[in-house]
Structure formats: structure tokens, C-alpha cells
Amino acid sequence: MKNSTNLNSTNARTRNSRAADDLIRHFVEQIKTGQLKEGEPLPPERKIVESLGVSRTVVREAILSLANKGLVEARHRYRPVVRKSNFDAAFDTVNDVVSRFLVEPGSVKNLFDTRILLESILVRQASTDAQKEDITALNEALITNREAIGNSELFYQTDVNFHSIFYKIPQNPVLPAIHRAYTAWLSPRWSKMPSSSQNNQINYEAHQKIYEAILMRDPDTAEECLREHLAYAWNQVRDYFQDI
């Protein structure tokens, strides 16, 4: 053992913890304090072995865990790059698990219902709080949405974009992250579904009604229109995917 900056100076581990856990804590600390900066690669595995007096096995385990948690980004055969934990990383991490969860019956519906809940309060809030810029953004999104009627894929994109504005209005970075998550988890169903011009038209008009309710500063109507809109959307996919 070289043991210059050894982690467990007393070597009193071995019983309860794994050596890799100590290493993980070490790197997390380094990332937190900025000794390892964002975008910077970790030292080579063999250097870590030297400087911290652990085996390469342990180093690799630690790095793997860090990668799994999203703290570093490990491309095949490249040095792992530090990626300071943010909502995107958190999302990537949980995405794996949730994606697998979503194969279970009923789970997509449950998730969609939470989206209805959250968006309900978001449109209510938009009705009372929306600034001039927010209204403008909604209006523009509405226009591009209308122009996409008939183009199935493009309509889906502009649809998502319209809804995304509600997640932006409160100026809370958590909310857009949540919207991205919803989109990622739910879109495999929606985006594959062929939609007719007629359907597009119905959905566009629903958007319009929500928008108008917000203009009128009427949260109850806005929420009602949103719920109706999302319920209709759900029925569309439910009919298309019988397996839910």
C-alpha cells in the first residue's frame, strides 16, 4: 500500500461498509467542494489506485456507482466526466427505474393522473399569475399548434410545446424537469399514435379554450377545460392501446 492520502487511515473498515462506499463519499466530497470541476474527467483508474491505496477493483466499483447515480458520465472506453448533480441527472437516474415500472398494468394511468393533477393547478395559477410575456408565449404556441393540424407528428410536438409553457410560468426549474419526465414516460404511447386532422382540430380547440379562460382570468374554467382536454386525450390512447 502506498497510502499517501489513504481514505481509512485507521483501516477500521472491513466489517460494515464496503471500500467502494468510502471512495464514493470521497469523490462526492471532491465534486461538492469543487476540487473536481464539472466537465472535468476523473483521474485515470490507476492513478486513483496509487493515490488512495485501494485496489482497482474497488475504484471501478465506485466509478460505476457514481455513473449509475448520474454524478459522472461514463462513456464506453472514455474517462468518466464529472456531471454535477442536477435535475437532469436525477431524471436520467430515475428514468431507468420508472421506465421499467411503467410496463405494469395501471401504472401509466396512475402517472397520467398525477399529470392531470399538476397541470390543473398550473393552469389555475396561470389564470391568476400569467404575465404579458407568458400570454404571448401561449398565444404563439397556440398559433404554431394550429398550423400543424394535419401533420400528425408535428402536431404532437407543438402540443407538447403548448403544455410546456404552463410548466415554465412559475419560474421554478423543477417544473420543466417534471414536464420533460412526463413527456419522456408518456410519449411512447402518444407519439406513435396516428392522429387524424379531426383529432388535431379537437385538441387544438381545447388548447384554445384553455387559453381563452386564462385570458379571462378564470381559473375554474381553465381547469375544467384542461381536465376535459386531458381526459379526452387519455381516451384516445386508451382506445388505441387496449393493453392498459
Next chain:
Amino acid sequence: MKNSTNLNSTNARTRNSRAADDLIRHFVEQIKTGQLKEGEPLPPERKIVESLGVSRTVVREAILSLANKGLVEARHRYRPVVRKSNFDAAFDTVNDVVSRFLVEPGSVKNLFDTRILLESILVRQASTDAQKEDITALNEALITNREAIGNSELFYQTDVNFHSIFYKIPQNPVLPAIHRAYTAWLSPRWSKMPSSSQNNQINYEAHQKIYEAILMRDPDTAEECLREHLAYAWNQVRDYFQDI
């Protein structure tokens, strides 16, 4: 190589993927199809080595990843036990990342704000949808909450319990999971904060007002009381923890 049930029969890997990734897919498949049942331990590492023709290094890497994703539960020195992915596992997985994220300035406030949003719509929904059992549950929670006034720690528990009921009413398993997450992420602040009987009293009365608004089937008042209550709670902790 024994190569009886080899994963990559053509051995055409090596370029893009890691051997461990193939193994992970293999186990995920086995868990999904039920060949590996919930609660059952994985085979010993050496058996896996034999049967799949990979090195123990690779097997361990795969198991570690599965554990990090929450698909198996790996206690130190025990065989990993299959845990079918559920919300709890998802929560455990993301908890690490978010916990670290929460040290950044402003992030706790952002997270708390999303809680305000979600709970706002939950109390609204409770106002319109709550069944007799739900009302009873709220009432009981309110009583134990009142009885805990003066006992700082117990009051906190009963407080959390009162709020948890709103997450249960919609009968959506995702919501209680979200509540647990909020509690876990935000409670380190709250639970450590000493609270006076006076504070307890104020919070209890806020709960009572919310409860009464629900009884009156008055969503607007319920939401307003909730927002006031949570804003007050936030100010309490903000004063206590200047670093936010």
C-alpha cells in the same frame, strides 16, 4: 469458456457495449418474465460465471448496477435479493442524487414550492371529492395533531401524518410515494427545528381551518388556507436556516 447459455453467441460485442450491459439486460428480462421471482436471491456469482461464460468481474459489475437501480437489494456479504421495481425502489434510487442536489442554494425552496403546488390541487380535490372515510381520517389526524401540541417531535410527526392524508385520497399509489419523497427531502430542515407550543398551536389551527373548508366543500378557501399555512411554515424554517 464453458459457453452453455452464452449471452453473445457471436462474440460480436467488444466494440460498442460492455459485457455487463448484456448481463443486466439478461437479468432484467429474467425478472420481468418471472424466472427470477421477487424475494428470491440471485444465483451465486460463480454459478453465473459458469452458466453465462463471463468473468466474475463482469458479473459483479452487473449486480452492482442492478442494485443501484433498485432491482435487487444487496446487503453487504449477502446474496442480492430480487426486488421488482416499484415506486419505493425508484425513490431510493433518486434519493441519493436529489439529496446531493438539495445542498445547492435555492433548491430547497424550489422543491418546497412544487409541494405547495401539488398540495394545493390535492386539498381542492379533497374539498370536492372526499368521501366519508376520508373526512374521518382527516378528523382523527387532526385530533392526534392537537394532542401533540407542546411535544416538538411528536407534533412534527402528526403534522406530516395530517398532510399525508391528502396524498391518499385520490387512491393513486404514485402520490403517497411523492409525499414520502417530499418528507424525506424536506424533513431534515423541519424535524430538527425546535418548535414552541405557540407555533404548534398556530399550525394546528391552520390544519383545522383547512379541514373545515373541506367540510364546507369550499375548494377556494381550502387552497387559500393551505397556501397560507405552508407559506408560514416556510418562513419558520427560513428564519431558522439562514443559509437557504
Next chain:
DNA sequence: AAGTCATTATTGTATGACCAAACTTCATTT
């Protein structure tokens, strides 16, 4: 039959080796 202890099985860690891909260096060419 129940408890105790030795044996075995299995995980955690260390070490060293090798390969192939990525990176560096430096001479060659233009």
C-alpha cells in the same frame, strides 16, 4: 432435540495480466 463448533460456500478485496480503443508524440509530407 437443542445448542455448539468446525467446515464449506460465498462475497469482498487485492493483484497482475492482457487486449483493444483512445490518446500523444513525433517524424514525414505537402
Next chain:
DNA sequence: AAATGAAGTTTGGTCATACAATAATGACTT
């Protein structure tokens, strides 16, 4: 001098082996 390209070097990915520590097992004792 700059661009190119061909070496060598570094480094991650995988394998094999060994040993220590601990859990599971089974034999033994009482």
C-alpha cells in the same frame, strides 16, 4: 509551417487467481 499519418503510450474493459472475512451448513456434543 501546417497538415498528415504512423508509430508508441495510456487507459478502460475483461479475465484469472488468490486470500480474507463472513454467512450458511452440517456434524458433533450434551
